[in-house]
Amino acid sequence: MKRWLPFEWIAALRFLAEGRLQTGFILVGIAIGVGVIVFMSALLVGLQANFVRRVLTSQPHIQLLPPEAVARSLRTEPGVIEAATVQRPTQRVLSVDQWQMIRTEVAARPDVAVVAPTATGSALAVRGDASRSIGMSGVEPATYFSIVRVPDFIVAGEPRLDSDDILVGTELAKDLGAAVGDKISVGAAAGGRRILTIRGIFDMGNKGVNERTTFVALRTAQSLLNLIGGVTTIDVTVRDIYAAETIAQDIGRIAPVEAASWIGTNAQFFTAVRAQQLSNTLIRLFVGLSVAFGIAAVLVVSVIQRSKEIGILRAMGTRRGQILRIFLLQGAVLGFLGSLVGSSLGAGALLAWHAYARLPDGTEFFPISFDPALFVIATLVATLTGVAAAAAPALRAANMDPVEAIRG
Amino acid sequence: MADVLALERICKSYNVGTPVETEVLHGIDLTMRAGDFVAIMGPSGSGKSTLLNIVGLLDRPTSGRLAIAGVDATDLPDAEITRLRGHAIGFVFQYHHLISAFTALENVMMPMLVDRGRATAAMEQRAADLLALVGLSRWKDNKATAMSGGQQQRVAIARALAMNPALVLADEPTGNLDTASAEAAFALMRRINREQATSFLLVTHNLELARRCDRIVEVVDGRIAAPAP
Ligand SMILES: Nc1ncnc2c1ncn2[C@@H]1O[C@H](COP(=O)(O)OP(=O)(O)O)[C@@H](O)[C@H]1O
Ligand SMILES: [Mg+2]
Numbered sequence: 001m002k003r004w005l006p007f008e009w010i011a012a013l014r015f016l017a018e019g020r021l022q023t024g025f026i027l028v029g030i031a032i033g034v035g036v037i038v039f040m041s042a043l044l045v046g047l048q049a050n051f052v053r054r055v056l057t058s059q060p061h062i063q064l065l066p067p068e069a070v071a072r073s074l075r076t077e078p079g080v081i082e083a084a085t086v087q088r089p090t091q092r093v094l095s096v097d098q099w100q101m102i103r104t105e106v107a108a109r110p111d112v113a114v115v116a117p118t119a120t121g122s123a124l125a126v127r128g129d130a131s132r133s134i135g136m137s138g139v140e141p142a143t144y145f146s147i148v149r150v151p152d153f154i155v156a157g158e159p160r161l162d163s164d165d166i167l168v169g170t171e172l173a174k175d176l177g178a179a180v181g182d183k184i185s186v187g188a189a190a191g192g193r194r195i196l197t198i199r200g201i202f203d204m205g206n207k208g209v210n211e212r213t214t215f216v217a218l219r220t221a222q223s224l225l226n227l228i229g230g231v232t233t234i235d236v237t238v239r240d241i242y243a244a245e246t247i248a249q250d251i252g253r254i255a256p257v258e259a260a261s262w263i264g265t266n267a268q269f270f271t272a273v274r275a276q277q278l279s280n281t282l283i284r285l286f287v288g289l290s291v292a293f294g295i296a297a298v299l300v301v302s303v304i305q306r307s308k309e310i311g312i313l314r315a316m317g318t319r320r321g322q323i324l325r326i327f328l329l330q331g332a333v334l335g336f337l338g339s340l341v342g343s344s345l346g347a348g349a350l351l352a353w354h355a356y357a358r359l360p361d362g363t364e365f366f367p368i369s370f371d372p373a374l375f376v377i378a379t380l381v382a383t384l385t386g387v388a389a390a391a392a393p394a395l396r397a398a399n400m401d402p403v404e405a406i407r408g
Numbered sequence: 409m410a411d412v413l414a415l416e417r418i419c420k421s422y423n424v425g426t427p428v429e430t431e432v433l434h435g436i437d438l439t440m441r442a443g444d445f446v447a448i449m450g451p452s453g454s455g456k457s458t459l460l461n462i463v464g465l466l467d468r469p470t471s472g473r474l475a476i477a478g479v480d481a482t483d484l485p486d487a488e489i490t491r492l493r494g495h496a497i498g499f500v501f502q503y504h505h506l507i508s509a510f511t512a513l514e515n516v517m518m519p520m521l522v523d524r525g526r527a528t529a530a531m532e533q534r535a536a537d538l539l540a541l542v543g544l545s546r547w548k549d550n551k552a553t554a555m556s557g558g559q560q561q562r563v564a565i566a567r568a569l570a571m572n573p574a575l576v577l578a579d580e581p582t583g584n585l586d587t588a589s590a591e592a593a594f595a596l597m598r599r600i601n602r603e604q605a606t607s608f609l610l611v612t613h614n615l616e617l618a619r620r621c622d623r624i625v626e627v628v629d630g631r632i633a634a635p636a637p
């Protein structure tokens with residue numbers, strides 16, 4: 001008998017070990033429950049994290065745009081409409097009014113991390129016979145690259161942007177048959193045209209982006225887009241990504257801009273996530289409840305089976321509290337062991353899912369991340385559930401009349 | 409020296425406060441001195457087990473006073489009762505003697521483990537000595553279920569002695585054993601009584617064994633009858 005183990009632990013473990021079959025079955029039950037919860041939660045968390053990561057590597061948390069020139073119907077008197085149709089005014093490349101001031105103001109907020117003005121427009125890239133229409137982002141590398149981490153995606157060359165430099169995606173480089181150091185001609189719809197040198201080639205992991213997106217120096221874009229001294233958007237990152245929407249609304253109120261947060265832009269996704277989370281919570285709750293009732297049922301049977309032994313233990317001076325603890329501990333041990341097995345099952349299922357569930361081209365849906373916190377929490381909750389489930393049987397055991405128990 | 413057991417006008421009723429309330433013990437007076445070896449006899453249903461449960465502090469009398477090993481237990485709170493029971497009294501029952509999840513040695517250690525909370529080398533040594541005393545050293549690592557009824561009962565006797573109690577109570581300890589095992593178990597208790605001056609109070613239907621006790625107390629219909637010859 002272990003010298004360092006308290007009596008209650010020894011008894012609890014021996015009782016569980018002796019009731020091998022019951023213990024085994026309920027452990028399998030708990031493990032399945034915990035496994036399902038772990039699997040589902042990890043999948044949902046992974047899906048969400050992956051989405052957030054994907055969105056936020058190619059998108060600022062908040063974008064400040066010039067307010068759309070809003071169209072109004074012509075009316076002379078109330079109720080009388082002159083023109084029956086309302087047409088949107090053509091959207092030219094618009095500059096953000098007073099962008100320097102807005103930039104300073106926004107950058108001064110404590111919840112804002114980085115502010116990066118950009119001048120964006122479309123252009124045509126030409127090299128020899130090949131030409132491709134591209135999106136051209138004029139940026140200040142110092143600020144912009146800490147929002148969209150272009151340097152992390154550079155596969156050839158370097159992320160440098162002098163006034164005659166351009167960074168292009170792998171697909172575009174291939175389409176144009178160009179490599180680092182090659183020159184391409186870039187012409188904007190607004191009229192400007194320049195010969196730029198490819199400084200670096202990036203791979204953002206998305207074919208569309210690699211085909212269309214390019215980066216040039218802010219000044220270069222301004223001159224190509226005929227936007228001298230102006231910017232089309234101000235990109236903002238905030239310290240708490242989930243506060244982006246509130247901060248955006250805040251900025252929209254105090255500055256003459258339209259502020260769009262990544263949360264607002266991806267509202268559908270978040271609605272879907274919330275629905276998922278709700279159903280996930282419900283499933284967790286009901287799986288947890290059925291596991292708890294399973295543990296309680298097994299322990300109730302065990303208390304009845306052991307009533308004579310409990311009576312004898314009481315006769316030899318065992319206190320009620322000790323009996324209570326013996327059975328609470330059994331619940332805790334069942335919950336703990338079950339959740340360990342369940343966590344492994346969940347992790348295994350996750351790995352299997354990751355290995356077999358692939359997009360048609362064989363790439364993964366998204367990388368799975370094993371968050372240790374998920375397993376720690378699952379184990380903790382399962383252990384506490386075990387204790388709670390053991391409460392009724394344990395009380396019954398502790399309050400058993402030893403005379404009745406021994407005579408029975 | 410104080411009496412090991414002193415019962416004064418012990419009454420016990422079951423189902424108190426209900427229409428089926430019945431008094432089972434009607435004023436029992438009984439005293440045992442240290443080292444006494446007393447047999448209780450009497451017909452089935454006469455209240456012997458009820459009496460033993462009260463003496464063993466497993467049950468409380470409806471009225472009357474009782475003292476165990478010089479401690480007045482009449483008005484002790486539950487927690488104290490449990491403590492006194494663990495320290496002053498050992499039990500041997502007719503059936504279900506041992507806890508099946510433990511070995512013979514561990515069963516003998518159990519009362520000490522319950523009392524102290526953790527196992528010690530000294531406990532193990534004492535349990536081994538007690539198993540030697542009842543002649544079962546060889547079986548110390550056997551699970552209870554892997555032993556004969558007579559062996560189990562001898563382990564139970566060793567266990568009852570673990571806390572060195574003032575009084576050992578045995579309710580029909582030989583009632584479920586064959587003649588040879590019964591004789592062995594009885595002889596063992598008698599020997600321990602002689603060698604260690606432990607007091608025994610045992611219920612038995614076996615007149616031949618009862619005659620070898622110091623005294624026979626006859627319980628009839630919840631009363632102590634005239635002393636037997
Ligand atoms: N818990 C109880 N509730 C009601 N009556 C009981 C209870 N226990 C014992 N009795 C009754 O008390 C009487 C004495 O029982 P018991 O002490 O077991 O007798 P003995 O051990 O001498 O055979 C019997 O009539 C029995 O039916
Ligand atoms: Mg009886």
